[in-house]
Amino acid sequence: MIDLTKANHHLWKEIMEEDAGDIRRCFNCGTCVSGCPAAEAETPLMIRRLVRMVLLGLEEKLLEDGTPWMCVTCTACEEMCPMGVKPFEVGLAIRRWQTRKDETYIPLSTTEVFQTGHTQPVEKVGELRRSLGLPEIPPTIAKFTELLKKFQAMLRETEIVKNNDYMFKE
Amino acid sequence: MRYGLYLGCNMPAIRPDVERAMRLALPILGIELVDLEGYACCPAFGTFPSADEIASLAISSWNLSIAEEKGVDVVVQCGSCYSSLRMARAKLLKDEEKRERVNELLGIAGKKFEGKPCTRHLIDVLYNEVGTEKISQVIKKNLKGLKAVVQYPCHTRFPSEVLGFDNPGRPRMLKEIVEALGAEVQHYSRELQCCGGSGGFARQAYQDAVKFTKKKYDAMKNETQPDMIVVNCITCLMYMDKIQKDLSKEGEEFSIPVFDYAQILALCMGFDPKEVASISVIPRDKIIEKITGAMS
Numbered sequence A: 001m002i003d004l005t006k007a008n009h010h011l012w013k014e015i016m017e018e019d020a021g022d023i024r025r026c027f028n029c030g031t032c033v034s035g036c037p038a039a040e041a042e043t044p045l046m047i048r049r050l051v052r053m054v055l056l057g058l059e060e061k062l063l064e065d066g067t068p069w070m071c072v073t074c075t076a077c078e079e080m081c082p083m084g085v086k087p088f089e090v091g092l093a094i095r096r097w098q099t100r101k102d103e104t105y106i107p108l109s110t111t112e113v114f115q116t117g118h119t120q121p122v123e124k125v126g127e128l129r130r131s132l133g134l135p136e137i138p139p140t141i142a143k144f145t146e147l148l149k150k151f152q153a154m155l156r157e158t159e160i161v162k163n164n165d166y167m168f169k170e
Numbered sequence B: 001m002r003y004g005l006y007l008g009c010n011m012p013a014i015r016p017d018v019e020r021a022m023r024l025a026l027p028i029l030g031i032e033l034v035d036l037e038g039y040a041c042c043p044a045f046g047t048f049p050s051a052d053e054i055a056s057l058a059i060s061s062w063n064l065s066i067a068e069e070k071g072v073d074v075v076v077q078c079g080s081c082y083s084s085l086r087m088a089r090a091k092l093l094k095d096e097e098k099r100e101r102v103n104e105l106l107g108i109a110g111k112k113f114e115g116k117p118c119t120r121h122l123i124d125v126l127y128n129e130v131g132t133e134k135i136s137q138v139i140k141k142n143l144k145g146l147k148a149v150v151q152y153p154c155h156t157r158f159p160s161e162v163l164g165f166d167n168p169g170r171p172r173m174l175k176e177i178v179e180a181l182g183a184e185v186q187h188y189s190r191e192l193q194c195c196g197g198s199g200g201f202a203r204q205a206y207q208d209a210v211k212f213t214k215k216k217y218d219a220m221k222n223e224t225q226p227d228m229i230v231v232n233c234i235t236c237l238m239y240m241d242k243i244q245k246d247l248s249k250e251g252e253e254f255s256i257p258v259f260d261y262a263q264i265l266a267l268c269m270g271f272d273p274k275e276v277a278s279i280s281v282i283p284r285d286k287i288i289e290k291i292t293g294a295m296s
């Protein structure tokens, strides 16, 4: 049983951003689920269910729900939704809300991108790159220390880094 | 034709042979590549876009501002880089408030976003700017006698309103540029199924993801006889190659060589396979020998 007296009726306003369309138009048709790769998991990602949770204000349940992180970002759902909702963006908006509420949701990869500019160690494969006839370090931010400093200074002014600065190391 | 070459993170670190293939092959088709010095992660959807939208848009526009300074459009092979950069630009052009905030942030680094440069996927550039005829004309070797299946990167199909260039429901451009190299492209019922390699699915529920991908490979195996799979996205490339080992477990074997388009293009142009196609899980030697040995 869901106890709606404990629900947060403003949840949808807290979570939803304009880019995700108007989720109040969702009529639960399931199109966003039928073509979704991650809906085939044993604990499936089901955007239509997440939309209901947001609209009903089931804050606690939603905060515990890890399925939005299974999205493969194929964006097929966004093409298909007949109501102009953007299910992919709904998933991202829920992730962002979760990271605001609970810092353990913050993907470690954000701290890597902050620290190095990348999700992969592009500056550490010099030998392989050289053997292929490529410069050891690609011409990315990894090659330009001064630029990386500026990049980090810029990100220091964003909410996520300001609010969790202990996680973001230079 | 001048384009800023946006490599992303995976290609230069894990599959730099694809980078080499692009750098060698594209100029032969009249595409001048300009390095986008100082670019960072696009950012990938699992990073800042999942944590802070403004930070995410600031990083995308950091990248686009480099192309803007150079006065070039951007060309990209990775599907999710393409989608991330494209969607960020669309959002910023639509939303003045976000654009202002992002420009405040960029200002800290001495940069500015105006939104001029457009991000183009390599398939789009090859098909629509270069054209299949030119591709067929410049190659020295070809793929005649080889059968291929193709994998369209999802991130180049949806949402078509923001980033589409092919027919999202019935794409054909990758098939046609592969055919321009002489291969026969075969269709199968699950051709348009996502590879499943991007994002959290394979990371959080690997066994389920393997099952999902197995359906695709079963259909491929039952309905076609491919000598190779041709992709044009770094995630499709790494995932569709690597996963065959795990699909092969229960007595059944899957070992279909996977190539990026730039790699077979470079091979057909006569470039050294040791430079342009040397990294893979499933061995590709037989196909490479066939291509390098064949005269057109």
Ligand code: SF4
Residues within 6 Å of the ligand: A025, A026, A027, A028, A029, A030, A031, A032, A033, A047, A048, A051, A080, A081, A082, A083, A084, A085, A087
């Ligand atoms: S496709 Fe759109 S309307 Fe249908 S359930 Fe999904 S979000 Fe709701």
Ligand code: SF4
Residues within 6 Å of the ligand: A032, A035, A036, A037, A038, A039, A045, A047, A070, A071, A072, A073, A074, A075, A076, A077, A078, A087, A088, A091
């Ligand atoms: S973008 Fe995410 S939620 Fe939408 S269909 Fe793809 S995996 Fe599913």
